[in-house]
Every structure is written in C-alpha cells, then in structure tokens.
Amino acid sequence: MCVNKNLFGIAKSVSFVVALTTGTAIGLTTVSAVFAPAAMAAEKGQQLSSKMKPLGEAQKLMGDKKWKEALAIINEKVVPISGKSAYEEQVTNEFKAACMMQLKDYAGVAKVYEAMLAANQVPADQVGARLNTLAEIYLSMGDYAKGIDAYERYLKNNPATIDVTTGMMQAYFKKGDYKNSAEYAQKLIKQAEAAKKPADKNWLQILGYSYSKLGNNAAYADVLAKLLELYPSPEYWNDMLKIARNEVTYNDKEKIEYYRLKKTVGAMTAEDYNDMAELSLSLLDSGDAKSAIESGMAAGIVANNERNTRLLTRAKTEAATDLASLDTTAKEAASKPNGEPLAKIGAAYLGHGLNDKAIETIQSAIAKGGLKSVDESYVRLGVANLNLGKKAEAIKAFQSVSDKSNLSRVAKLWVLYAKK
Numbered sequence: 001m002c003v004n005k006n007l008f009g010i011a012k013s014v015s016f017v018v019a020l021t022t023g024t025a026i027g028l029t030t031v032s033a034v035f036a037p038a039a040m041a042a043e044k045g046q047q048l049s050s051k052m053k054p055l056g057e058a059q060k061l062m063g064d065k066k067w068k069e070a071l072a073i074i075n076e077k078v079v080p081i082s083g084k085s086a087y088e089e090q091v092t093n094e095f096k097a098a099c100m101m102q103l104k105d106y107a108g109v110a111k112v113y114e115a116m117l118a119a120n121q122v123p124a125d126q127v128g129a130r131l132n133t134l135a136e137i138y139l140s141m142g143d144y145a146k147g148i149d150a151y152e153r154y155l156k157n158n159p160a161t162i163d164v165t166t167g168m169m170q171a172y173f174k175k176g177d178y179k180n181s182a183e184y185a186q187k188l189i190k191q192a193e194a195a196k197k198p199a200d201k202n203w204l205q206i207l208g209y210s211y212s213k214l215g216n217n218a219a220y221a222d223v224l225a226k227l228l229e230l231y232p233s234p235e236y237w238n239d240m241l242k243i244a245r246n247e248v249t250y251n252d253k254e255k256i257e258y259y260r261l262k263k264t265v266g267a268m269t270a271e272d273y274n275d276m277a278e279l280s281l282s283l284l285d286s287g288d289a290k291s292a293i294e295s296g297m298a299a300g301i302v303a304n305n306e307r308n309t310r311l312l313t314r315a316k317t318e319a320a321t322d323l324a325s326l327d328t329t330a331k332e333a334a335s336k337p338n339g340e341p342l343a344k345i346g347a348a349y350l351g352h353g354l355n356d357k358a359i360e361t362i363q364s365a366i367a368k369g370g371l372k373s374v375d376e377s378y379v380r381l382g383v384a385n386l387n388l389g390k391k392a393e394a395i396k397a398f399q400s401v402s403d404k405s406n407l408s409r410v411a412k413l414w415v416l417y418a419k420k
Contacts, residue, residue, distance in 0.1 A: 046087040054078050058095055071099035090121040106137045110146075113137075128158040135167055144175035162188065166203075173206050182210035201231050217243070221409075228416050237265045244409040252279055253347075254406050256288060257379050261410055263295060264383075265417060273302045277311055280351065286318035287351025323352060330361060338370025343377050350380050358384040375405040382414055391418050 048055070054077035061070035074096050084092065093116050100108040113134045116122050122130050135150035148171045151164055158164075169184035185207035189199040208223035224240045227233075241262055250258055259276040262268050268276075273296030280289035293312040296302030326348055333341035346362035349355075362381045371377055382397035395418050401411035 046085075048088060048091065049085070051081055052078065052084070052088055052091075054081075055091065055095060058099075062095070062099065065102075067099045067102040071096065071103065074099065086119075086121065089119070090116065093121060106141055110134060110137050110141070128154055132164060132167070135164075135171070139167065139171055139174070142174070144171045147171045148175070160187075162191065165191075169203070169206060173210065178210040178213045182207055182214065185210065198230050199226065201227070204230070217247075225412070225416060228413075229419070232420055234265070234267060237267045240413060241265075241267055244413065247409065248406040250406055252283055253373070253376055254410075255279060256283070256285065257376060257407055258410055259292070260288070260383060261413060261417070263292065266299075268296065268299075268301065270296060270301050270303065274308070274311070277315060281315060281318065284318075284322075285348060285351045286315055286322045287348060287353070289351075290315040290319045291351065291353070319352065322348060326352070330357075333361075334364065339365035339368035340371055341365075342368065343371050346377065347380055350384050353387075355384040355387045359388075373405075375401045375407050375411075379407050379411055379414065382411070382418075386414070386418055394418050 054073055058070040058073040058078065061067075061073065074092065078092050078095070081088075093112050097109050097112040097116075100106075100112065113122075113130060117127065117130065117134075131150050131154040135147045135154065138144070138147035138150060148168065151168050151171065154164060165184055165188055169181050169188065172178075172184060173181035185203045188203045189207065192199045192203075204223055204227050208220055208227065211217075211220040211223060221240065221243050224236055224243070227236045228240060241258075245258065256276065256279060259268070259272060259279075262272060263276070273292050276292040277289040280286065280292065290312070293302060293308060293315055297304055297308070297312070302308055326345065330342070330345045330349075333345050336342070342361050342365035346358050346365055349358035349361055359381060362377050362384065365371060366374060366377055366381070378397050378400045382394040385391075385394035385397060395415050398411040398414045398418070401407055405411075
C-alpha cells in the first residue's frame with residue numbers, strides 16, 4: 001500500500017483540530033459565564049469572592065485575544081491567591097487552560113486538565129468530553145501511551161463512540177502497535193457495515209498497512225480489494241497488481257492475461273508494454289503485440305524511438321498476416337477432437353479486438369473440452385464480454401476461474417473492475 005505523510009499524518013487529524021477548536025470555544029464560554037450577572041452564578045450555586053477580582057483583568061485581556069498577557073495575570077495574580085474555594089480553583093484552571101489552548105501550549109493544557117480531573121474539578125457530565133479532548137491533545141504531542149490511557153479512562157464510564165474508537169486506532173497505529181490498530185480499525189469497519197454504510201477510507205488504509213506490517217499478506221490483499229471496490233485509484237491497483245504478480249509464478253500465456261488487466265486499469269510502465277509486445281510476438285499473438293505498443297505510444301509512456309517503431313512495424317505486419325487467415329484457421333480448429341486449437345484462435349480474436357468472434361470461439365472451445373488451461377479461456381471470455389459491455393456475462397466467466405489457478409487473483413480483480 002502506498003503510504004505517505006498526508007494519508008497517515010494523523011496526529012493532527014481533522015477530529016483533533018475540531019476538538020481543540022471546540023475546547024477553546026467552551027473555555028471562552030465558561031469565561032463569559034463566570035462574570036455574568038449574579039443570577040447565573042447563583043443558578044450553579046457558586047459564587048466568586050471579591051479576592052478573585054484579578055480574574056476580571058484576565059477576562060478583559062482574553063476578550064481582546066491577548067492570551068499571553070491574560071495568562072500572565074492568571075499565573076501572577078490569581079494562582080497565588082490563598083484560600084480559594086474549590087469552585088474558584090476550578091474557574092482559575094479553566095481560564096488558564098483556555099489561554100494555553102490558544103497559545104498552543106498543549107502540554108500545559110494537558111497538565112491542567114489532569115490536575116482538574118484528579119481534583120474532581122470537572123463536572124461529572126463533562127468528564128467524558130474532557131478525557132476525550134485530553135487524549136487527542138496527547139496524540140498531537142506524540143505521547144501515544146498517555147493518549148491511549150486517557151481513552152481507556154473514558155471508556156470505563158462511557159460507550160465507545162466512533163470518535164473514541166478512531167482515536168484508539170490512530171494512537172495504536174502511531175505507536176507502532178499494529179495488532180491493536182488493526183483490531184480497532186476492524187471494529188469501525190464492522191460498525192459501518194452493520195449500518196450499511198461504506199467503511200471510511202482512512203480506516204481501511206490503516207487496517208491494510210497494519211496487516212502488511214504484521215506480515216498478514218492475505219488479509220492485506222483483502223483490504224486492498226475493499227479499497228478498490230469503494231475508492232478505486234491507480235495506487236491501489238498498482239499495489240494489488242504487485243501482490244498478484246508476486247504470489248504466483250506465471251507462465252508466458254498467463255503473463256499476457258496479467259498484462260491485459262494491468263493495461264486496462266492504466267497501470268502499465270514502458271517496460272511492461274514492451275514486455276507484453278515481445279512476449280505476445282513470441283507466442284504468435286500478434287494482435288496483443290500490436291495493441292500493446294500502440295496503446296503505450298498513445299498514452300505517451302512508450303517512446304516513439306527507432307527500436308519501438310521497429311517493434312510496432314513487425315507487430316503490424318504479423319497481425320495483418322494473421323488476420324487474413326484467422327477465419328480459415330478457426331474452421332480447421334473446429335474440426336479437431338478437442339478444444340485446444342479453438343482456444344488459441346479465441347485468444348487471437350481477442351488480441352485483434354474481435355470480441356464477438358472471441359466469445360463464440362472460446363465458448364465452443366470450453367464446451368468441446370480437452371483444454372490445457374480452461375482458466376485462461378474463462379479469463380479471456382470474461383474480457384471479451386466486458387469489452388462489449390456485457391458485465392453480467394463477464395463476471396460469470398471470471399468467477400468460473402478456479403481458486404487454485406494462477407489466474408485466480410487476476411480473475412477476482414477483473415470482477416472488481418467490472419463492478420465499478
């Protein structure tokens with residue numbers, strides 16, 4: 001899987017930014033409420049004594065967004081006040097944390113929040129939200145162990161929300177604990193599936209990467225398949241095609257089918273195009289050779305140089321000769337005792353883009369039997385149908401490929417492509 005800093009730079013995720021913004025807004029609301037009319041204070045059953053007057057200076061500075069100056073007032077004039085009530089200690093800490101939040105002193109905010117939680121200064125109905133924000137602060141600081149601990153404290157008395165489960169997944173992932181990051185990613189994906197919603201792209205990316213780090217290649221491939229189903233992209237196709245290429249050893253004919261898929265999804269390199277062309281010519285599949293070089297040049301991937309021009313000229317010449325005699329050869333193949341000759345003709349028709357004839361011939365070959373590789377024929381039959389827009393017939397053909405075949409993965413990928 002292609003992993004980059006943008007995809008997995010989750011320490012400062014959107015949810016974290018939102019949490020900090022929300023936390024700051026709440027802090028400022030609290031500041032306003034503290035100095036509201038006496039009726040509001042009485043409603044909470046709490047009041048500030050006259051000795052807390054310096055807090056008013058801090059409030060004015062905060063209103064002017066002079067966070068550094070306000071924090072200085074709090075530290076120098078409010079914190080030293082002796083004999084503060086529990087409520088006054090709480091208000092002082094809320095003001096202090098609000099200033100630190102705006103100054104991006106997240107370590108300071110975390111320290112204040114921890115002190116408030118330990119002293120029971122956070123209202124019971126706000127403890128969960130405070131722990132959630134605290135966990136995200138720790139994640140932003142790269143302290144994943146403390147972030148996980150804060151989430152676990154949250155979960156002791158609160159249900160596992162999507163945000164918290166996501167936070168746990170991210171924390172374990174950034175910590176390098178891929179077993180647990182995979183576990184939490186799975187929980188999120190299962191919840192989405194139960195709600196008949198598509199799994200979030202980031203959850204799948206983290207799950208796939210975690211599996212790859214754990215060496216679970218089969219599970220990794222399954223996640224890539226889900227990403228291709230929900231969020232198809234050239235990167236995911238490249239990663240999946242690498243798995244398909246590395247998990248088995250293809251013979252020359254199977255390589256052509258692998259390249260055919262790779263060409264269709266737009267993942268070919270110049271080397272791939274040349275290899276497909278030369279391999280096709282060696283197998284007397286001149287139509288595929290011609291198509292490969294022409295497609296590569298049209299895409300601007302294969303250079304229009306002397307070597308490639310020679311290769312294209314040869315492919316065109318052999319393709320023209322092949323086409324001139326193909327129908328006659330097909331009649332001769334139909335008289336043979338088994339379907340192998342017809343299967344070869346069907347492959348040739350497909351290479352030349354004669355999809356109707358390819359379907360008819362390959363179907364006859366399969367029905368006659370005696371094929372060296374019926375799975376190759378099923379893949380070609382699927383491709384020919386897909387080329388004509390017959391998706392249902394194509395998928396049926398691809399799904400007929402044996403799971404034990406070298407082309408099993410290729411066939412499954414064709415199904416994914418057909419369903420897009």
